[in-house]
Amino acid sequence: MKKTTKAIWNVGLIAALLILLFLLEQVLPSSSMLFMVLKKGAIYALVAVSMNLLNGFTGLFSLGQAGFMLLGAYTYAILTIPVESRASVYQYFDGGIVQFSIPVPLALIAGGIVAAVFAFLIGLPVLRLKSDYLAIATLGFAEIIRAVFQWDKLGPLTNGSNLLRNFPTFNSVLYPFIVAGICIGLIVLLINSTYGRAFKAIRDDEIAAEAMGINLAHHKQLAFVISSFFAGVSGGLLAMYQTTIQASMFRSSMTYEILLIVVIGGIGSITGSCIGSFLFIACSEWWLRFLDNSNLYIGDFHLTFMRPGFRKVVFSIIIMAIVLFYRKGIMGDREFSIEAVQKFFRKRFKKKQTVEGGSSHE
Amino acid sequence: MKKRILSVLLAAAMLSTLLAGCERKPEAAADGTGSADGNVVRIGVFEPASGDNGAGGKQETLGIQYANYVTPTVEIGGEEYTVQLDIVDNESSNDKAPSAAATLVSDGVSVVLGSYGSGVSIAGSDTFKEAGIPVIGVTCTNPQITEGNTHYFRICFLDPFQGTVLANFANDNFGAKKAYVLTKLGDDYSTGLGYYFTQAFEALGGEVVEETFQEGNSDFTSYITSAKNEGADVFFAPSSTEVAALLVEQAASQGLEIPLLAGDTWDSNVILNAAEGKNVDIYVSTFYQEGGDPEFDAGIKEWINSDSTAKANNGGDDTVSGLTVMGYDAYYVALEALKAAGSTDPAAVNEALWDVTYSGVSGDISFNEIGDANRDAAYIKHANTETGAWDFVAEQSVAQ
Numbered sequence: 133m134k135k136t137t138k139a140i141w142n143v144g145l146i147a148a149l150l151i152l153l154f155l156l157e158q159v160l161p162s163s164s165m166l167f168m169v170l171k172k173g174a175i176y177a178l179v180a181v182s183m184n185l186l187n188g189f190t191g192l193f194s195l196g197q198a199g200f201m202l203l204g205a206y207t208y209a210i211l212t213i214p215v216e217s218r219a220s221v222y223q224y225f226d227g228g229i230v231q232f233s234i235p236v237p238l239a240l241i242a243g244g245i246v247a248a249v250f251a252f253l254i255g256l257p258v259l260r261l262k263s264d265y266l267a268i269a270t271l272g273f274a275e276i277i278r279a280v281f282q283w284d285k286l287g288p289l290t291n292g293s294n295l296l297r298n299f300p301t302f303n304s305v306l307y308p309f310i311v312a313g314i315c316i317g318l319i320v321l322l323i324n325s326t327y328g329r330a331f332k333a334i335r336d337d338e339i340a341a342e343a344m345g346i347n348l349a350h351h352k353q354l355a356f357v358i359s360s361f362f363a364g365v366s367g368g369l370l371a372m373y374q375t376t377i378q379a380s381m382f383r384s385s386m387t388y389e390i391l392l393i394v395v396i397g398g399i400g401s402i403t404g405s406c407i408g409s410f411l412f413i414a415c416s417e418w419w420l421r422f423l424d425n426s427n428l429y430i431g432d433f434h435l436t437f438m439r440p441g442f443r444k445v446v447f448s449i450i451i452m453a454i455v456l457f458y459r460k461g462i463m464g465d466r467e468f469s470i471e472a473v474q475k476f477f478r479k480r481f482k483k484k485q486t487v488e489g490g491s492s493h494e
Numbered sequence: 495m496k497k498r499i500l501s502v503l504l505a506a507a508m509l510s511t512l513l514a515g516c517e518r519k520p521e522a523a524a525d526g527t528g529s530a531d532g533n534v535v536r537i538g539v540f541e542p543a544s545g546d547n548g549a550g551g552k553q554e555t556l557g558i559q560y561a562n563y564v565t566p567t568v569e570i571g572g573e574e575y576t577v578q579l580d581i582v583d584n585e586s587s588n589d590k591a592p593s594a595a596a597t598l599v600s601d602g603v604s605v606v607l608g609s610y611g612s613g614v615s616i617a618g619s620d621t622f623k624e625a626g627i628p629v630i631g632v633t634c635t636n637p638q639i640t641e642g643n644t645h646y647f648r649i650c651f652l653d654p655f656q657g658t659v660l661a662n663f664a665n666d667n668f669g670a671k672k673a674y675v676l677t678k679l680g681d682d683y684s685t686g687l688g689y690y691f692t693q694a695f696e697a698l699g700g701e702v703v704e705e706t707f708q709e710g711n712s713d714f715t716s717y718i719t720s721a722k723n724e725g726a727d728v729f730f731a732p733s734s735t736e737v738a739a740l741l742v743e744q745a746a747s748q749g750l751e752i753p754l755l756a757g758d759t760w761d762s763n764v765i766l767n768a769a770e771g772k773n774v775d776i777y778v779s780t781f782y783q784e785g786g787d788p789e790f791d792a793g794i795k796e797w798i799n800s801d802s803t804a805k806a807n808n809g810g811d812d813t814v815s816g817l818t819v820m821g822y823d824a825y826y827v828a829l830e831a832l833k834a835a836g837s838t839d840p841a842a843v844n845e846a847l848w849d850v851t852y853s854g855v856s857g858d859i860s861f862n863e864i865g866d867a868n869r870d871a872a873y874i875k876h877a878n879t880e881t882g883a884w885d886f887v888a889e890q891s892v893a894q
Binding site for chain 2: 161162163164165168169172220221223224278279282283284292293294295297301370373374375376377378379380381386417418421424444
């Protein structure tokens, strides 16, 4: 397929998706679970892709994602809470020290930039480490950031242990889709550029890459900073989705959730991370919730083992099965593309025809 | 090597969800009746069953379930409706709260009860607001929950009130001049209550030494030593029950002689079990003192003892917690609102709630213009280390 037709197909698909979402919003009530899942799924897709950029494409095993999301979320919230409601939000700190607010898009970008700056600083020493040691160092960084943000002495800025709320949020499901879509698009462009090829070279063999003239330290730093930037943006989106944020929710278990999405989707596959994210969120928050219902009947048979919490057992078993028997994840390291789908159907079609005894194709 | 740590981490993540999944909760008391045909009104129960506040959330849910067991039907607009409880677990987690709330909304509940834990209540609030569904907070004490909202009500007292009550109590009963306040970093309930206590105590002319501990801390000996060295007269520790159990043990082993003070979270048999047979002096402020309504006590004890899951959820014995009583009262407030509204429409129920008055087990309940309950007294209880039960000390109020 030619490059232009491919581009047209892609644009058409994205437009169709957005129109579908728009139509759905007109039809279904806004509190429907579908929208909850779609919103959160889009946000997690962005952070999963940003983690994939680091883990899957550059081969840097980092576990600092929750920390960078925290930075983005707090920056967003601190900068956008309307001045008039600051007194009630910062109730223990006399309204806080930040007495202005900036427009939402700027605040989202600022969130990304703060995360990126921190990533740059932490990257200077930490990126000299490899594999496990890097993972442990970044995990520690995320925990430290969380503790610092809860610190009372920083209360006038971060509101200490208390919630931040009342900042502008989005209502339409299109908002997170468009923002996350743009960000993921940028990451895809980056991966397909010379930088992206350099990242992959580093992942495959550092020494060979260095011999080819790739500046290792520079490229690793670049990947780390860019990944953190997008994690920061998705943190801001998460804050908007949740309407309130608190440092204590950005635990390491949040990083593990994102890591699970990346693994389920396929390490090194952008579309895999997106699909994985929607599936993961839908399963954990929506589809399996009926298992918590203790009044479930099949005919007259009362399923007595169903009780609140049972869904988590089932969910864990599903994840275990995926990791054990489907180790490459949904997509492996391939990407979803129109071409692949066409090829798939053409193959099927051809086979069918030959089975029917016809050699009459085209 | 990378693969190995990855697999270890994944296994850890899975194990943690598995363990969380194994926690048990009672089956809805309305078994079987709910799915029968006829008129059904759904009441949402937005409570944690897992996570940090799982234990407290379960005790609160227990009260709601008992109330539903006692009164499974309600008359709305001249017709008999069966009440069906719709229990959803918000996992004590702010990022799970919106989707848990959305589950209730899409199930079409008329009114929601909950949640234990102020953070999740605030996090779920906007989802209910958007859907126009009223919520009755049971024991969430943070002022920010109802402030500026017309759909969130609450039947308990607030942190500023509770903090002041405890500060007054410390001053009146022990003549305390110096208080040691230990709060948990990152916990809005703990730091909030600590803040109001400090304010009130300093206003009374006392001196406060404040310290915070990190999440996951299990060694409190250094804090206890420092309280002793500072020469504090009371030790105030608003915290979750898990921390409380450890703190009580270590205070006893270190021979902390000053009284331990805490808020409503400590009204739990976990504390009683930890304190039994030890030399500690524990006072808590709470919503209800067992014995306040003997008929209710006898009824709920019988129900808890007859149902093994209910008993497990109550911490393994039949001590009636203040949380359970509040859950019980909240259910009846919801029924009153439904009756007054004359329909199951959430908007009508919301409108009716403002004027609801109800004489509950925990006292008279009515709402002020913010949606908070008009409460002017809290019960102070003392842990009896010999019998393992709560002793009633005083009904403390403040001039506000």
